[in-house]
Amino acid sequence: MAASMCSRGLGPWVLSRSHALPCAWRALHVSAACAKNRAARVRVGKGDKPVTYEEAHAPHHIAHRKGWLSLHTGLLLGSALWFPLRYGNLDGQDHAAERTVEDVFLRKFVLGTFPGCLADQLVLKRRANQVEVCALVLRQLPAHKLYFLVGYSEALLSHFYKCPVRMHLQTVPSKVVYKYI
Amino acid sequence: MAAAASARCLGVRCRLPLPLTSRRASPLGRARSCRFYSGSATLPKGEGADVTGIEVVIPKRKTWDKVAVLQALASTVNRDTTAAPYAFQDDPYLIPTSSVESRSFLLAKKSGENAAKFIINLHPKYFQKDIAEPHIPCLMPECFEPQIEDISEAALQERIKLKKVKASVDMFDQLLQAGTTVSLETTNSLLDLLCYYGDQEPPADYHFQQSEKSEELEEASEENTEKPKKKAGQQLGATWRAKNNAERIFALMPEKNAHSYYTMIRGMVKHRAPVQALNLYTELLNNRLHADVYTFNSLIEATAMMNEKYEEKWNNMLELLKQMAMQKVKPNLQTFNTILKCLRRFYAFGKLPALQTLREMKALGIEPSLATYHYIIQLFYQHESPSKGSSLVIYDIMNELMGKKFSPQDPDDDMFFQSAMRVCSSLKDLELAYQVHGLLNTGDNWKFIGPSHRRNFYYSKFFSLLCLMEQIDITLKWYKDLIPSVFFPHSQALIDLLRALDVANRLEVIPQIWKDSKEYGHTFRSNLKEEILMLMARDQHPPELQVAFADCAADIKSTYESQDARQTAPDWPAGSLNCIAVLFLRAGRAQEAWKMLGLFKKHNKIPRNELLNEFMDNAKASNSPAQAIEIVRLASAFSLPVCEGLAQRVMTDFAISQEQKEALGHLTASASDSDSDSSSDSDGDINEGK
Numbered sequence: 001m002a003a004s005m006c007s008r009g010l011g012p013w014v015l016s017r018s019h020a021l022p023c024a025w026r027a028l029h030v031s032a033a034c035a036k037n038r039a040a041r042v043r044v045g046k047g048d049k050p051v052t053y054e055e056a057h058a059p060h061h062i063a064h065r066k067g068w069l070s071l072h073t074g075l076l077l078g079s080a081l082w083f084p085l086r087y088g089n090l091d092g093q094d095h096a097a098e099r100t101v102e103d104v105f106l107r108k109f110v111l112g113t114f115p116g117c118l119a120d121q122l123v124l125k126r127r128a129n130q131v132e133v134c135a136l137v138l139r140q141l142p143a144h145k146l147y148f149l150v151g152y153s154e155a156l157l158s159h160f161y162k163c164p165v166r167m168h169l170q171t172v173p174s175k176v177v178y179k180y181i
Numbered sequence: 182m183a184a185a186a187s188a189r190c191l192g193v194r195c196r197l198p199l200p201l202t203s204r205r206a207s208p209l210g211r212a213r214s215c216r217f218y219s220g221s222a223t224l225p226k227g228e229g230a231d232v233t234g235i236e237v238v239i240p241k242r243k244t245w246d247k248v249a250v251l252q253a254l255a256s257t258v259n260r261d262t263t264a265a266p267y268a269f270q271d272d273p274y275l276i277p278t279s280s281v282e283s284r285s286f287l288l289a290k291k292s293g294e295n296a297a298k299f300i301i302n303l304h305p306k307y308f309q310k311d312i313a314e315p316h317i318p319c320l321m322p323e324c325f326e327p328q329i330e331d332i333s334e335a336a337l338q339e340r341i342k343l344k345k346v347k348a349s350v351d352m353f354d355q356l357l358q359a360g361t362t363v364s365l366e367t368t369n370s371l372l373d374l375l376c377y378y379g380d381q382e383p384p385a386d387y388h389f390q391q392s393e394k395s396e397e398l399e400e401a402s403e404e405n406t407e408k409p410k411k412k413a414g415q416q417l418g419a420t421w422r423a424k425n426n427a428e429r430i431f432a433l434m435p436e437k438n439a440h441s442y443y444t445m446i447r448g449m450v451k452h453r454a455p456v457q458a459l460n461l462y463t464e465l466l467n468n469r470l471h472a473d474v475y476t477f478n479s480l481i482e483a484t485a486m487m488n489e490k491y492e493e494k495w496n497n498m499l500e501l502l503k504q505m506a507m508q509k510v511k512p513n514l515q516t517f518n519t520i521l522k523c524l525r526r527f528y529a530f531g532k533l534p535a536l537q538t539l540r541e542m543k544a545l546g547i548e549p550s551l552a553t554y555h556y557i558i559q560l561f562y563q564h565e566s567p568s569k570g571s572s573l574v575i576y577d578i579m580n581e582l583m584g585k586k587f588s589p590q591d592p593d594d595d596m597f598f599q600s601a602m603r604v605c606s607s608l609k610d611l612e613l614a615y616q617v618h619g620l621l622n623t624g625d626n627w628k629f630i631g632p633s634h635r636r637n638f639y640y641s642k643f644f645s646l647l648c649l650m651e652q653i654d655i656t657l658k659w660y661k662d663l664i665p666s667v668f669f670p671h672s673q674a675l676i677d678l679l680r681a682l683d684v685a686n687r688l689e690v691i692p693q694i695w696k697d698s699k700e701y702g703h704t705f706r707s708n709l710k711e712e713i714l715m716l717m718a719r720d721q722h723p724p725e726l727q728v729a730f731a732d733c734a735a736d737i738k739s740t741y742e743s744q745d746a747r748q749t750a751p752d753w754p755a756g757s758l759n760c761i762a763v764l765f766l767r768a769g770r771a772q773e774a775w776k777m778l779g780l781f782k783k784h785n786k787i788p789r790n791e792l793l794n795e796f797m798d799n800a801k802a803s804n805s806p807a808q809a810i811e812i813v814r815l816a817s818a819f820s821l822p823v824c825e826g827l828a829q830r831v832m833t834d835f836a837i838s839q840e841q842k843e844a845l846g847h848l849t850a851s852a853s854d855s856d857s858d859s860s861s862d863s864d865g866d867i868n869e870g871k
Binding site (some may be wrong): 106139144145146147148149150151152153154155156158159160161162163168169170171 | 270271272273274275282285286287289290291292293294296297298300301307308310311312313318320321348698
């Protein structure tokens with residue numbers, strides 16, 4: 001997700017001077033640097049930091065030791081052909097980006113709706129035209145309050161995305177620690 | 182000839198030699214599948230030479246529902262008896278353990294949905310983006326405010342559509358003042374709105390209030406039909422005030438058509454103004470208009486509401502029905518259901534008219550719905566007194582209904598199963614209950630079981646009847662099947678089950694029942710615990726069973742203790758203390774049993790004589806005179822008359838030393854001080870012993 005924005009103010013002026021030169025101008029980075037060797041990793045500490053299984057493994061372990069947190073078929077060619085209900089055009093192109101944006105919104109929304117109750121990252125599954133949000137929840141709130149929040153988020157998200165959104169909760173007494181790093 | 186040709190073409194298609202006999206059997210359509218097919222068994226094979234005059238009947242092409250495959254797959258799966266209903270999240274923390282909890286969870290979820298709808302309708306601009314194709318209207322935000330602001334008929338129609346009673350009446354008045362005439366349809370729809378809501382605003386949480394009130398009615402009295410009627414009258418809707426907006430507008434209308442009269446009559450009856458309704462009906466007739474079937478239904482209700490004697494009311498109803506026939510209005514199901522509903526209140530007088538009504542219904546070819554049978558059951562089985570000789574109409578009803586599938590036609594359809602099971606329970610007829618349950622499981626009839634409290638009532642009665650009448654193995658199978666996936670049992674249902682186990686001599690299941698009861702929220706239910714302990718402690722049992730019983734008793738004891746911790750005044754029932762002590766003793770847990778004896782004093786309860794005798798036996802078996810003396814001390818502390826006998830027994834059975842004899846003597850002396858008869862003898866003995 002790192003995006004380096006090059007300021008091209010100097011570019012065209014430079015090029016107009018030397019037409020034959022290939023693009024070899026100095027780029028100006030104006031965003032924070034996000035190195036890809038630090039992405040999605042919990043930095044090793046003194047041995048007192050508890051991490052879950054999900055956090056303990058780096059992204060290169062995906063498909064080897066851990067699965068995906070968000071499952072959809074947006075990258076398949078022609079995926080929109082089968083489910084035209086949600087996709088306006090039937091090309092099957094560049095829907096992965098839209099799914100990712102929806103994922104970001106869903107994660108932020110559920111994180112805020114269940115304050116301090118989530119024990120781990122959400123798992124989002126898309127099946128036909130439905131979205132299934134699978135959450136691992138701590139037993140902070142009494143059960144009827146959890147049901148209230150489930151009904152609320154299901155209804156609101158369904159109206160927002162115009163498709164059935166279902167929530168599946170699993171409760172754990174505390175965060176499931178895999179190891180201490 | 183034709184057959185030969187057909188045989189050839191069949192043979193060509195199937196590429197298989199076909200026997201002659203099967204030729205005439207299968208239709209051409211089947212041959213397309215290239216399978217070897219045998220002849221249909223229904224066609225007679227006897228007509229051998231009659232091959233020329235055969236008609237090949239091509240069956241009509243079947244059209245399948247869109248979800249036919251899913252329905253077929255669903256029919257292969259039965260209900261999972263170990264799972265909670267699908268509306269709940271599948272997690273031990275989130276699965277309800279009692280009917281109160283299940284209701285509260287479902288209400289909480291629904292309340293969350295209402296909160297979401299409130300937010301969505303408050304900020305509709307965020308929810309306008311429509312990416313669903315085809316358009317899903319129920320996922321769009323709703324608009325509750327009228328858009329059209331100017332004074333016009335369109336604005337009036339919009340307000341009527343949004344069900345804004347006061348705003349539409351104001352708009353109507355403004356239109357009249359401005360001089361514009363309002364069309365007849367709009368005025369009629371305004372009258373519809375006013376009559377339906379009784380000239381009041383529709384309540385904001387309309388659906389919630391309705392269901393809550395009707396549930397209160399059900400829980401208050403299930404058998405008594407009179408009280409709910411009165412309560413319903415007071416709670417549902419407003420009373421029709423004289424000279425309210427509806428009447429005013431009705432009077433202002435330059436021209437009225439039949440629809441206006443219908444609405445007014447039905448509104449008056451709904452809001453309990455039968456006299457005005459009947460007057461308006463005569464006015465309708467004077468204007469040479471005819472009433473329609475819905476109006477007649479309301480008028481029948483109106484006649485039943487009047488303050489007259491039963492015979493008069495019935496005669497009035499018959500009069501109305503005759504007028505209906507004269508005006509050539511065909512009655513529908515609602516007509517007869519309304520008649521029966523009103524006949525319910527006539528008690529014994531209503532039985533004959535009810536049967537007449539039913540016969541009339543059959544004669545007209547109108548299929549009765551479940552509500553019809555419900556009213557008849559209520560009429561004939563109003564008071565649960567089988568000694569009076571209850572009628573056998575329920576058997577006729579069940580014979581009639583066997584195997585029938587119903588669709589919803591009347592709002593009271595979901596009351597049938599509850600009343601039927603109530604009757605089965607009062608008649609103590611298990612076969613009939615099985616018939617009713619079979620009807621419930623036919624086709625889609627499960628939808629008529631009603632809301633949760635009605636379902637609980639039905640299954641509680643069913644299960645109690647099973648415990649009473651059925652063999653214990655089958656009862657236990659039903660227990661596993663129904664509880665807790667269908668309903669949560671009351672403590673009374675569990676007590677019935679325990680009694681059934683007692684009768685069938687299957688007391689070894691009791692620890693399992695106790696474990697289950699804890700899960701259904703009966704941990705602190707003292708009558709259940711006393712029953713369990715009493716059954717376990719009553720007789721001697723083989724050693725393994727005794728050990729299991731002792732573990733169960735220890736568990737129950739811990740629940741009492743935790744209950745004590747919460748309350749200030751400890752309150753253990755005497756029976757429980759006795760039973761727990763006995764069970765510990767019999768299982769060989771002597772120390773705990775002795776601790777129990779200590780608890781008697783603490784809770785101010787008196788141990789039973791059999792208990793002390795058993796302790797004495799135990800002391801003899803373990804050969805400890807100290808314990809024996811302890812028992813006597815305890816008995817004397819409670820001033821029990823059995824203390825004498827115990828002391829005698831100690832002296833005869835045990836080898837005790839002199840000090841112990843003296844101590845024993847003291848004890849018996851102090852115990853016998855209160856006892857005047859044997860005091861002199863024992864005093865004499867003690868003096869001699871010294």
